Amino acid sequence: MGIPDMLPASDGALGPVGNATLQIHPSLKCNLSCAHCYSSSGPSAALSLDPALVCQAIEDASALGYTVVSVSGGEPLMYPGLEAVLRHAKSLGMRTTVTTNGFFTDHARFARLAGLVDVLAISLDGPPEVHNRVRGHPLAFERLHRGLDAVRAAGLAFGFIHTLTRTDWTHLPWVADYAAAQGASLLQVHPLEMSGRARSELADAGADENILARVYLMGIAIASKHGCRMQLQMDIVYREHVREHPGLFYACGNAAASAPEALGLLVLEADGSVVPLSHGFDQRYRIGNLHEQPLREAWPSFRDRRLPGLRRLCREVWDELGGDDGPLLSNWHEVVGARSHAHRIPAALTA
Ligand code: SF4
Numbered sequence: 001m002g003i004p005d006m007l008p009a010s011d012g013a014l015g016p017v018g019n020a021t022l023q024i025h026p027s028l029k030c031n032l033s034c035a036h037c038y039s040s041s042g043p044s045a046a047l048s049l050d051p052a053l054v055c056q057a058i059e060d061a062s063a064l065g066y067t068v069v070s071v072s073g074g075e076p077l078m079y080p081g082l083e084a085v086l087r088h089a090k091s092l093g094m095r096t097t098v099t100t101n102g103f104f105t106d107h108a109r110f111a112r113l114a115g116l117v118d119v120l121a122i123s124l125d126g127p128p129e130v131h132n133r134v135r136g137h138p139l140a141f142e143r144l145h146r147g148l149d150a151v152r153a154a155g156l157a158f159g160f161i162h163t164l165t166r167t168d169w170t171h172l173p174w175v176a177d178y179a180a181a182q183g184a185s186l187l188q189v190h191p192l193e194m195s196g197r198a199r200s201e202l203a204d205a206g207a208d209e210n211i212l213a214r215v216y217l218m219g220i221a222i223a224s225k226h227g228c229r230m231q232l233q234m235d236i237v238y239r240e241h242v243r244e245h246p247g248l249f250y251a252c253g254n255a256a257a258s259a260p261e262a263l264g265l266l267v268l269e270a271d272g273s274v275v276p277l278s279h280g281f282d283q284r285y286r287i288g289n290l291h292e293q294p295l296r297e298a299w300p301s302f303r304d305r306r307l308p309g310l311r312r313l314c315r316e317v318w319d320e321l322g323g324d325d326g327p328l329l330s331n332w333h334e335v336v337g338a339r340s341h342a343h344r345i346p347a348a349l350t351a
Contacts, residue, residue, distance in 0.1 A: 019095075020260030021068040022061040024268045025279060026054055026085065030075040032101055032135050036163055036205070038196040039270075039279055041074040047270035051081025053290050055088040057268055060295035062092040064259040066266065072099040072279075074270065077109065086116035097121055099161060101135065102144030110147075110154035119186065120151060120158040124179070126171035134168070148182055159186025159231075164215060165205045166192075172218050180226040187222075189215065190235045191331040194338070195280045212236050212329040237332045243322035249332060250277075250311065251318035259299055262307060266295075274298065276310060278333045282340035285310050313343045 025039060026049045033042035058069055069089040076082050076098050089096050095118045102122040104110075113120070125134040128141035135141075151158050160179045162172065172189065179187045191207045192198055198205070207215065216236060223232045237249075246252045253262055267275050272291040275281040285306055288298025317336045320326055 019068045020066045020264050021070050022058060022066050022266050022268060023070045023072060023279070024054060024057070024085070025072050025074060025270050026051075026076070026081065026268075027074040027079045028270045029078050030073060030101070031078065031103055032075070032137060032140070034101075034135055034197070035201040036134065036165065036192055036198045038193050038198055039072075039074065040196040045074065045270075048079070049081075049268075049270060049272060049290075051084045053272070054081065054085050054268070057274070057290055057295050058085065058089050058094070059092065060299075061266060062089075062094060063296060064299060066094070066260060068095045068097070070097045070099070075101055075103070077104045083112060083116060086113070090116055099123065101140075102147055103137075103140065105143055105147040105150055107150040107153055110150045110156060113156060114154045117156055120156045121161050121186070121188065122148075122151075122158060124160040124162055124175055126162075126168050127174050127178075130168055130171055134163075152183065157185050159184045159188065161188045161190060164189055164191045164207050164211075165202070166207055166211060167205055169207055169211050169215055172215060173222065176222040176226055176230075176232070180230050184230055186231045186233065187226075188233045188235070189219070191334065193278075193331070193334045195334075206334075207331075209327045209329060212327075212331070216329055235331060235333060236329050237321065239322060239326050239328050239330075242318060242326070242330075242332070246315075246318055246322075249318045249321075249336075250314040252315070253311065259303075262303065263310075277340075278337040281337055282343070285313075285340055309343075313339060316343070 028039055028041040028045035028047045030041040030045065031043060071082065071085065077100050086096050096116060097119045098117050099121040122144065125131045131141040132138050160175065162175050176187055192202065192205055194206055219232060219234050242249060250263065263276050265277055266287060267279050269275065269279060272289045273283065274287040274290065274295060276285055276287065287302040288295065314336060317339055321330050321332060321335060
């Protein structure tokens with residue numbers, strides 16, 4: 001491949017918008033509490049979803065046309081219902097991904113995931129000292145490296161997710177070399193988003209346009225070096241690409257569109273909310289809450305009452321990012337997520 005894929009996929013989705021994905025955060029429980037965590041997960045987090053509720057949401061999403069289930073968190077390997085949820089998704093013919101912090105090295109645990117996970121996505125922040133600092137644990141990298149033996153022994157396809165920051169972006173070539181040497185099939189580069197704990201603890205660590213441009217060039221070199229063995233996906237969008245593909249950014253569409261056509265990514269959060277496009281999206285745009293209504297019943301009401309407001313928001317972001325004054329490169333997910341909290345929508349569309 002000559003250039004990296006640069007489409008608005010989301011953390012854990014591991015694919016372009018065309019892969020209609022239900023991203024699930026079944027619990028915010030995590031053994032770590034990283035400063036850059038967009039979901040504010042940690043050891044003391046208590047929110048967790050009943051696996052039966054999650055399985056029902058997967059069934060409803062499948063009936064709506066969704067084909068991919070992506071489990072994130074919190075740390076999914078600490079969620080007791082993980083295998084049941086994945087098994088249910090596979091029974092419906094869906095593809096599955098799981099995003100883990102790589103701290104678990106148990107061979108038996110990974111062996112049980114064989115056949116249930118299509119891609120295991122492992123978070124990797126840089127060389128050992130950088131990874132340990134970001135993860136806030138002196139053994140984080142050593143555990144990740146050791147755990148790869150168990151992942152390979154189980155025959156699981158795996159990739160890495162790298163969070164791009166202002167301070168650590170220069171380590172990307174090292175990350176790519178390490179990922180390729182370990183046999184990863186995918187490297188996803190996701191710019192730090194100012195949400196969750198990152199907003200309070202890493203307020204100045206976001207990558208600016210200058211850094212995104214440098215990373216883009218790095219991406220071309222990395223794709224040229226490793227692209228035949230490892231897919232490189234960058235969650236960065238180029239202005240011309242935004243301009244030419246309004247549909248990929250939900251800036252147009254018709255009222256009769258199927259759920260995946262109208263909205264390629266649904267996010268099930270640990271409190272039962274289903275929101276569009278990214279974790280932490282403003283609740284005024286929620287599809288529903290599973291504790292109140294199943295997804296299959298919430299969708300038609302969302303489509304008729306809230307989708308027009310969401311479409312207007314996406315159109316405004318598309319105008320901004322694709323316009324002549326728009327940034328050359330941007331993180332569409334962060335922009336649209338941030339705008340969702342500031343955007344004014346008519347009361348009639350939020351009732
Ligand atoms: S970033 Fe991942 S590993 Fe770190 S606290 Fe959040 S969920 Fe846990």
